[in-house]
Amino acid sequence: MARAIAARNQGDDYQARWFWLQACRLFSSHTKVIRVVYEDDSAKAFDDVVVYFDGMNDSNGNLVRAEYYQVKFHVTSNGAVTWQNLIEPDFINASSVSFLQRLKAAQEKHAPDGTEAHFILYTPWIIHPDDLLGEIHSLGDGRLDWHRLAQGGARSKFGKIRAAWREHLDLATDEQLRLVLRPLRIRRGPLLQELGTKLNTALSFAGLRPVDESCLCHPYDDLTRKLLQSGRMSFTRTDIETICRQENYPC
Numbered sequence: 001m002a003r004a005i006a007a008r009n010q011g012d013d014y015q016a017r018w019f020w021l022q023a024c025r026l027f028s029s030h031t032k033v034i035r036v037v038y039e040d041d042s043a044k045a046f047d048d049v050v051v052y053f054d055g056m057n058d059s060n061g062n063l064v065r066a067e068y069y070q071v072k073f074h075v076t077s078n079g080a081v082t083w084q085n086l087i088e089p090d091f092i093n094a095s096s097v098s099f100l101q102r103l104k105a106a107q108e109k110h111a112p113d114g115t116e117a118h119f120i121l122y123t124p125w126i127i128h129p130d131d132l133l134g135e136i137h138s139l140g141d142g143r144l145d146w147h148r149l150a151q152g153g154a155r156s157k158f159g160k161i162r163a164a165w166r167e168h169l170d171l172a173t174d175e176q177l178r179l180v181l182r183p184l185r186i187r188r189g190p191l192l193q194e195l196g197t198k199l200n201t202a203l204s205f206a207g208l209r210p211v212d213e214s215c216l217c218h219p220y221d222d223l224t225r226k227l228l229q230s231g232r233m234s235f236t237r238t239d240i241e242t243i244c245r246q247e248n249y250p251c
Helices: 002-027 099-110 157-169 174-181 192-206 219-229 237-246
Strands: 033-038 049-057 063-071 117-123 184-188
Touching: 002 033, 002 049, 002 063, 002 192, 002 219, 002 237, 033 219, 063 099, 099 117, 099 157, 099 174, 157 174
Parallel strands: 063 117, 117 184
Antiparallel strands: 033 049, 049 063
16 A cells, blocks of 8 residues: 555656646747646646647647646556557556547547647656557657558558557548547656756756755645645746745745
């Protein structure tokens, strides 16, 4: 029981630190970030952290309104992401709905043409080096390379993946599958301790107080929980500045 609680707490801390790292982007005009939400009720399944933009274009020149993150922390490295994981509910600790089914629902609601938003699986786990998912996963921005996935007929290695994913998602055509996958990004996060180091750098640039690395308690982890308990989940730059002044967090 104690280990299970410790694992859950580390997962919550990982999500909280990722939230604050995104909140620090509010303090830089070049990021185009205007609002950051923790546990966004409007984005079921990809609601852990949501970043909203004003005038943000992706690498293909498409206007992106938001990034929706599912932050999936693991205590150990005893696993990896595979193409089959994405259609297995157990992978996201669910009983009936898989990651790709959640992606499909989010894409239909928030990115009907596949370009208005990105849905991001953020995890310290790697993509398994021997899995076919690694052959279509881009290390440029985390997208799945449809050009590669679309190669080959029904009996080819990628054709079998397309067929399995289409059947799982109840899709009739590859074009429908392409639209679902278009906004997906899979990105590898750092270790929990490394994430804290990255956050300290971002806090310093934002003019907020970094955390002494020798401290046992992380004040921003605790603050996130208190804000969630009070029902405060959506934040602009002004909101963050006000909260941090109240809590004596500014530099």
